[in-house]
Amino acid sequence: MTKNQRNAYIALLAAQAVIISLFENAIPFPFGIAPGAKLGLANVITCMALYTLATKDTIKVVSLRLILATLLGGTLSTFMYSAAGIVLSFIGMWLVKKLGPDRISLIGVSATGAILHNIGQLIIASWIAQTWTVLLYLPVLSFVGILAGIAIGVMANYLLTHVEKLQYYQKVKETNEKVHGW
Amino acid sequence: MRSCFRMIKRWDLIIVAILILISFLPIALFSAVQAKTATNPAASRVAVITQDNKVIKKIQLTENKRTYQFVIHSGDGDEDTVEVQKSRIRVKSATCPDQVCVLTGFIDQPGETIVCLPYHLVIEIQSDNEPPQDIIVSS
Numbered sequence: 001m002t003k004n005q006r007n008a009y010i011a012l013l014a015a016q017a018v019i020i021s022l023f024e025n026a027i028p029f030p031f032g033i034a035p036g037a038k039l040g041l042a043n044v045i046t047c048m049a050l051y052t053l054a055t056k057d058t059i060k061v062v063s064l065r066l067i068l069a070t071l072l073g074g075t076l077s078t079f080m081y082s083a084a085g086i087v088l089s090f091i092g093m094w095l096v097k098k099l100g101p102d103r104i105s106l107i108g109v110s111a112t113g114a115i116l117h118n119i120g121q122l123i124i125a126s127w128i129a130q131t132w133t134v135l136l137y138l139p140v141l142s143f144v145g146i147l148a149g150i151a152i153g154v155m156a157n158y159l160l161t162h163v164e165k166l167q168y169y170q171k172v173k174e175t176n177e178k179v180h181g182w
Numbered sequence: 183m184r185s186c187f188r189m190i191k192r193w194d195l196i197i198v199a200i201l202i203l204i205s206f207l208p209i210a211l212f213s214a215v216q217a218k219t220a221t222n223p224a225a226s227r228v229a230v231i232t233q234d235n236k237v238i239k240k241i242q243l244t245e246n247k248r249t250y251q252f253v254i255h256s257g258d259g260d261e262d263t264v265e266v267q268k269s270r271i272r273v274k275s276a277t278c279p280d281q282v283c284v285l286t287g288f289i290d291q292p293g294e295t296i297v298c299l300p301y302h303l304v305i306e307i308q309s310d311n312e313p314p315q316d317i318i319v320s321s
Contacts, residue, residue, distance in 0.1 A: 103191055111197070130304070134295075
C-alpha cells in the first residue's frame with residue numbers, strides 16, 4: 001500500500017464513520033427499556049480499521065471521526081461523552097485484539113467496544129452529575145450493548161470476508177506485522 | 183447462521199462474561215455500602231435537589247402527607263416538573279429530549295437518585311442518620 005493509498009483509505013473510513021453516526025442520530029431509538037442506548041453502528045468502521053490498518057493509522061481514523069462528528073452535529077458536552085466512550089472502547093478493543101485471531105473473533109472485539117463505550121460515557125455522566133449512582137444504570141446498557149456488539153461483529157466479519165479490497169488490506173497488514181515484528 | 187456460530191471463539195465468551203460481571207460491579211458496591219449503613223426505618227428521609235452542584239431545595243419526605251408539584255426552571259425554557267407524593271418523589275414531566283428522569287419514576291429509598299443530565303439536575307434521597315430523638319424514657 002503506497003502512502004497516498006493509505007491516506008485515502010484512512011480518510012474514507014473516517015468519512016464513512018461520520019456519515020454512519022450522523023445517520024444513526026437521525027433514527028429514533030425504539031427501545032423504551034433503555035433510553036440513551038444506541039446501536040453504535042459506527043463501531044463497524046473502528047473494527048474495520050483495527051483489522052486492516054496499523055495501530056497508528058487506526059488512531060488517526062478514530063480521532064478524525066470523533067472531531068468531525070462533533071463539528072457536524074454535536075456540542076461540547078456530547079464531545080466529552082463521545083470522547084470518553086471512543087477512547088476507552090478503542091483501548092479495550094485494541095487490547096482484546098492483541099489476544100490474536102486464534103483466540104478472539106470480531107464478535108468479542110466489537111462487544112468489548114460497545115460495553116466500554118457505555119462505561120466511558122457513564123463515567124463522564126457521573127462526573128458531571130457528581131454522583132456515581134448513575135453507574136447503576138450500567139447493566140441495562142451493557143445488555144443492549146452486548147446484543148448490538150454481537151450484531152455488529154457479525155456484520156464486520158461479513159464485510160471483511162466479502163469485500164475484496166478489505167481482504168487485500170488485511171493481508172498487507174499481516175505481512176507488514178510479520179516483517180516489522182508487530 | 184451456522185457460520186456466525188462457528189466464528190465465535192472461546193475467548194469471546196470469556197471476555198463477554200467478564201464484561202457483564204464488570205457492569206454489575208457498581209450495583210454490588212452500592213448494595214454493599216447500603217447494607218453497611220443500614221438505615222433504620224425511623225430515620226427521616228430528605229430529598230435533596232441539586233442543580234449545577236448547588237443545593238436548590240430540600241424536601242422533608244417522612245411524615246409528609248401532602249401531594250404537590252413544582253417546576254424547576256433552568257434557563258432557555260427548560261423545565262422539570264417535580265411531584266412530591268406523600269413520602270416519595272418523582273420528576274413528572276421534563277422538556278428534555280431523552281426523558282430518562284421521567285422514566286425513572288418514583289423514588290423513596292435512601293441513596294436512590296433521579297438524574298436529569300441535560301439540565302444538570304440531581305434529586306437524591308438522603309437519610310438523616312441522627313438517632314431518633316423521640317425516645318424519652320420517663321420513670
